[in-house]
Structure formats: structure tokens, C-alpha cells
Amino acid sequence: QKEVEQDPGPLSVPEGAIVSLNCTYSNSAFQYFMWYRQYSRKGPELLMYTYSSGNKEDGRFTAQVDKSSKYISLFIRDSQPSDSATYLCAMSAGTQGGSEKLVFGKGTKLTVNP
Amino acid sequence: DSGVTQTPKHLITATGQRVTLRCSPRSGDLSVYWYQQSLDQGLQFLIQYYNGEERAKGNILERFSAQQFPDLHSELNLSSLELGDSALYFCASNYDGNQETQYFGPGTRLLVL
Numbered sequence: 001q002k003e004v005e006q007d008p009g010p011l012s013v014p015e016g017a018i019v020s021l022n023c024t025y026s027n028s029a030f031q032y033f034m035w036y037r038q039y040s041r042k043g044p045e046l047l048m049y050t051y052s053s054g055n056k057e058d059g060r061f062t063a064q065v066d067k068s069s070k071y072i073s074l075f076i077r078d079s080q081p082s083d084s085a086t087y088l089c090a091m092s093a094g095t096q097g098g099s100e101k102l103v104f105g106k107g108t109k110l111t112v113n114p
Numbered sequence: 115d116s117g118v119t120q121t122p123k124h125l126i127t128a129t130g131q132r133v134t135l136r137c138s139p140r141s142g143d144l145s146v147y148w149y150q151q152s153l154d155q156g157l158q159f160l161i162q163y164y165n166g167e168e169r170a171k172g173n174i175l176e177r178f179s180a181q182q183f184p185d186l187h188s189e190l191n192l193s194s195l196e197l198g199d200s201a202l203y204f205c206a207s208n209y210d211g212n213q214e215t216q217y218f219g220p221g222t223r224l225l226v227l
Contacts, residue, residue: 088157
């Protein structure tokens, strides 16, 4: 079983739709959870960062972490064509967890159609 | 623009050759990370340096090596190149060396023929 699983999509939605992106993981030591956005031919860009369980909201973006289910989500409200990108989830146990590396999902490619 | 710069943007070389990729972190950042991104493996962590010292190692092959210089720029050396090494190589940086928040450069696209 891979440490982080992410549905690669592709996902195509109309403008204005609510988008739900998800990742599951197997390592219970993970406590830091991130979402990165990667436009074509660009480097990943940090979008959301969450520690432990709960929700975090930033504008049209909401990140949710459910550690009991080992499941994280990113919701995009009122999606725009400019949101078209590949979204990567990432997580780590942090320094105290004994694992120094950030583990990424393979990414979900999202297209928002005008 | 993240402030992390990488050179070259593109690199085409032949199997068996050696190449060097260069990364300049954001101003003030002490830690540099290297990643490889391929279609089948996704983004894979290779190695981390913090203020000149190796801090963490990921799935880095023995044919690959890296270093961070006193001015904090970093180089990733790839030798005895194979077709399977063709990928995007990203550098990321941050100040405190904690893995959770990193700023990525634009990447170097390597093609091994």
C-alpha cells in the first residue's frame, strides 16, 4: 500500500462548480498536511497548510483533515478557469515524528471550463 | 514567482553522461530540498540540506549527489545517466528547515536520450 493515494483524475467541471479533491494515507504518524497547486510547466505552489485534524479556510479554498479516517480533502468553491491545474496533496510526520520527508500524492489534474 | 531560481531550464544529454543542476534558494532561506518528478512516480523527495549540511535523505540514487555551498546555493549532480532519469527536477527552499512549508523553483527538465 502506498503511503499517500490520490485519484489522478482528470477532473473536468464547469465554472462556478464546487470541486472536491481527496487523498488517503496509511502512515498514522502524519500530522502536517498540505495542498500544492501546480500549473503546467511550473513548480508546485503551496496553497493550504494544516496541522493535525480539522478545517482551514482561505477564501474559496477549504482544507479538511480527518485523521481517524486518514483522509484529507480540499474544496474549491465557485471554481474559476484560473483554478485549472494539478493539485498535489502532501504530508509529513514532522521532525518529532522521526520522518523528515514530505510525501506527495501523484496529483489530480483539474480543468474548469468557462 | 517563488524567489527560487534553477538553471538550466532544459537539459538534453545522452546516456552515460553527467550533468549538474543548480539552485539558488530564496533570499534568507537556509534549507534546500531536491525533488524528482516523473509521470509514473510523481514528486519524489531526493535530499535536503540545511545551512551546508545534509539533513535528510529520500529516494536518491547512489549515482546522484548534491551539496550546498557557503553562499547557500545548491547543486545536484547526476552521473551515469540512464533513460529513466529523464524527469523534472525541482529545488525548493525555506528558512527553518522544517519540511512542511517549502517554496519551489520552476524546475529543470532533463531529457536523457
